[in-house]
Amino acid sequence: MTPDAPATPSDRRLVTERLQQLFDQAPGFMAVSNGPDHLFEMANQAYCRLVGERDLVGKTAREAFPDLADQKFFELLDHVFASGQAVTGRARPIRLRRVPGAPPEERLLDFVFQPITDRDGTVTGIFAQGHDVTELHQAELALRESEQRFRLIADSAPVPMWVTKLDRKRGFVNIAYAQFLGVPYDEALNFDWRDRVHPDDAERLVAESLAGEATLKPFVLEARYRRGDGAWRWLRSESQPRWGPAGEHIGFIGVAHDITDAKEAEAALLALNETLEKRVEAEVGERLRAEEALRQAQKMEAVGQLTGGIAHDFNNLLTPIMGGLEIIAMRTEDPRLKRIAETGLESARRGAKLTGQLLAFSRIQRISMAPIDVNGAIANMQTLLRHTIGKEIAIETRLDPAIGHGICDENQLENAILNLAINARDAMPDGGTLTIATERSRIDDAPDLQPGDYVCVAVSDTGEGMAPEVLARATEPFFSTKPLGKGTGLGLAQVYGIARQSGGTVRIESELGAGTTVRMLLPEAAAAAPAAATEAEQAAAHGEPSAGATVLIVDDDSDVRAFLAVSLESLGYTAIEAEGGAQGLGKFDEAAIDLILLDFAMPGMNGAEFARLVRQSRPHLPIIFVTGYAESEQLEAALGGGAPVLRKPFTLAQLAAAVTSQLRDS
Numbered sequence: 016m017t018p019d020a021p022a023t024p025s026d027r028r029l030v031t032e033r034l035q036q037l038f039d040q041a042p043g044f045m046a047v048s049n050g051p052d053h054l055f056e057m058a059n060q061a062y063c064r065l066v067g068e069r070d071l072v073g074k075t076a077r078e079a080f081p082d083l084a085d086q087k088f089f090e091l092l093d094h095v096f097a098s099g100q101a102v103t104g105r106a107r108p109i110r111l112r113r114v115p116g117a118p119p120e121e122r123l124l125d126f127v128f129q130p131i132t133d134r135d136g137t138v139t140g141i142f143a144q145g146h147d148v149t150e151l152h153q154a155e156l157a158l159r160e161s162e163q164r165f166r167l168i169a170d171s172a173p174v175p176m177w178v179t180k181l182d183r184k185r186g187f188v189n190i191a192y193a194q195f196l197g198v199p200y201d202e203a204l205n206f207d208w209r210d211r212v213h214p215d216d217a218e219r220l221v222a223e224s225l226a227g228e229a230t231l232k233p234f235v236l237e238a239r240y241r242r243g244d245g246a247w248r249w250l251r252s253e254s255q256p257r258w259g260p261a262g263e264h265i266g267f268i269g270v271a272h273d274i275t276d277a278k279e280a281e282a283a284l285l286a287l288n289e290t291l292e293k294r295v296e297a298e299v300g301e302r303l304r305a306e307e308a309l310r311q312a313q314k315m316e317a318v319g320q321l322t323g324g325i326a327h328d329f330n331n332l333l334t335p336i337m338g339g340l341e342i343i344a345m346r347t348e349d350p351r352l353k354r355i356a357e358t359g360l361e362s363a364r365r366g367a368k369l370t371g372q373l374l375a376f377s378r379i380q381r382i383s384m385a386p387i388d389v390n391g392a393i394a395n396m397q398t399l400l401r402h403t404i405g406k407e408i409a410i411e412t413r414l415d416p417a418i419g420h421g422i423c424d425e426n427q428l429e430n431a432i433l434n435l436a437i438n439a440r441d442a443m444p445d446g447g448t449l450t451i452a453t454e455r456s457r458i459d460d461a462p463d464l465q466p467g468d469y470v471c472v473a474v475s476d477t478g479e480g481m482a483p484e485v486l487a488r489a490t491e492p493f494f495s496t497k498p499l500g501k502g503t504g505l506g507l508a509q510v511y512g513i514a515r516q517s518g519g520t521v522r523i524e525s526e527l528g529a530g531t532t533v534r535m536l537l538p539e540a541a542a543a544a545p546a547a548a549t550e551a552e553q554a555a556a557h558g559e560p561s562a563g564a565t566v567l568i569v570d571d572d573s574d575v576r577a578f579l580a581v582s583l584e585s586l587g588y589t590a591i592e593a594e595g596g597a598q599g600l601g602k603f604d605e606a607a608i609d610l611i612l613l614d615f616a617m618p619g620m621n622g623a624e625f626a627r628l629v630r631q632s633r634p635h636l637p638i639i640f641v642t643g644y645a646e647s648e649q650l651e652a653a654l655g656g657g658a659p660v661l662r663k664p665f666t667l668a669q670l671a672a673a674v675t676s677q678l679r680d681s
Contacts, residue, residue, distance in 0.1 A: 067113030197243015213239035229512030330663035335578035386420035421470035421537030442478030569599035570614040596620025615642035637677035
């Protein structure tokens with residue numbers, strides 16, 4: 016057809032078919048109507064799925080949707096056609112009978128009704144486009160409710176609890192914490208606890224705190240603190256490091272309880288040892304004090320059990336929320352909807368972190384001293400450093416390719432470099448240059464180091480520098496020249512502790528007005544041999560779902576079961592659901608099961624008991640524990656050492672990898 020030739024019916028049909036194909040590929044629902052009666056000319060597949068596969072084309076809106084007569088949608092269409100002005104809706108409820116004979120179903124829609132005009136500007140029809148946001152809206156509501164419930168439960172705890180960030184500032188304290196200090200919540204959040212430590216305990220507490228934090232393991236402190244009413248009380252605090260999603264150290268979580276009575280009992284017992292007569296006279300009182308100490312211990316055990324239950328319930332809530340948002344984010348092509356889903360997913364991950372923080376004091380995290388590619392670790396931190404330091408400060412790196420590897424824990428090394436970079440930034444309020452350099456150093460005669468080769472990481476700034484008296488105390492814990500609230504005085508102390516723990520040390524050079532250079536010396540080491548990937552890891556990385564595999568899901572939470580079933584079916588598996596151990600045993604006997612996804616904490620019969628019964632008839636059947644809280648010893652008792660565990664909440668990729676790995680190894 017030439018440009019001036021009129022379009023033939025065949026040409027128009029081809030154009031219409033092409034337009035319909037484009038419509039059907041759109042991620043949102045779309046429809047085109049004509050005339051004041053809104054006669055449907057075209058509707059894509061998403062539109063048809065939304066309204067229940069109705070016969071639309073050739074019908075008016077009122078003929079196609081009699082169930083919308085009292086919901087003001089026809090009036091909106093009439094207004095757009097008459098005025099020529101577009102109308103939009105956000106999370107607008109609509110009740111549709113999507114299945115003939117079924118009751119109406121309410122959905123939430125984001126939409127726009129756009130007028131279609133001819134060359135003269137006359138409105139000839141309406142273009143409707145939008146998205147069904149029902150599930151996203153429900154997920155956001157559930158997430159907000161879970162966060163509110165978490166804070167309510169934490170505030171109901173009878174003992175002070177707190178969460179600190181990497182900069183030592185508190186991100187959360189509970190009501191009991193503020194009540195002990197006798198200050199409002201906002202003041203308690205930023206309160207300097209050093210103001211309440213007994214003078215006789217301060218020096219010891221600082222040393223023990225520094226040593227405990229440097230290990231990045233759980234540690235316990237005992238000291239006297241002045242309560243809000245002026246009374247001195249012995250507190251026993253248990254602190255546990257917190258870890259980010261990539262395994263990085265992000266702060267600490269702690270809980271404290273009053274052990275004054277137990278301490279007084281201990282002091283009384285020491286005094287009673289002076290004479291037998293005094294010991295006899297005080298026997299009754301000592302027994303009472305011992306009973307009080309026992310009650311205190313039992314109370315703390317109850318708190319631990321409470322936090323375990325909280326973590327389990329919240330992980331059950333977060334698992335389908337995170338999974339649903341992840342599915343939305345993966346499947347939608349709409350940038351706005353993807354951004355909303357990813358924002359909700361990030362909030363859900365923060366909820367998961369809060370849940371993990373409640374359990375933190377009962378978990379053991381080990382540091383790993385090993386040969387580290389120091390240059391590689393610094394290179395991987397470039398993006399983080401630039402975001403942290405800001406645009407006002409230039410960052411230069413001078414990495415010697417011949418330095419090799421140094422002994423350290425990689426997470427601790429990254430934390431140390433980040434601490435030094437933040438200190439350098441604070442020393443250059445008007446901008447400057449931050450330089451990170453590496454070099455090899457030979458140490459033959461130093462009082463604090465073994466002779467040998469060391470990897471040196473030097474962090475330099477062009478900032479204000481330090482006076483000699485400040486430089487002499489730079490690595491002392493809690494020593495800081497920054498204003499109150501701007502620093503804890505632990506940054507350089509932590510860097511020093513990390514270097515010493517690695518077998519190295521720290522050297523600092525500084526001069527007022529000439530900047531500062533901090534050198535971390537780490538023992539040089541040969542590169543560790545790369546670990547070979549296990550067969551399970553290779554299968555999880557490269558495998559496909561086992562054709563026809565049937566997975567039995569045993570979980571007392573219906574939302575978690577539904578999410579697991581949908582996820583498994585999307586991966587090509589057949590899913591069978593059971594709401595508890597008894598029902599699970601019945602379905603296990605009825606069907607040929609290839610793998611079991613098994614919750615641990617269930618009423619009536621827990622996961623370990625269910626696993627033991629199943630293994631009696633099929634000892635080699637793959638079983639994966641899907642749990643939000645369970646003791647490792649109990650899991651190993653059920654399946655032996657190395658029992659596969661999928662911790663709630665988890666991602667779809669983690670679920671797929673775990674199932675694929677177990678099926679291939681069975």
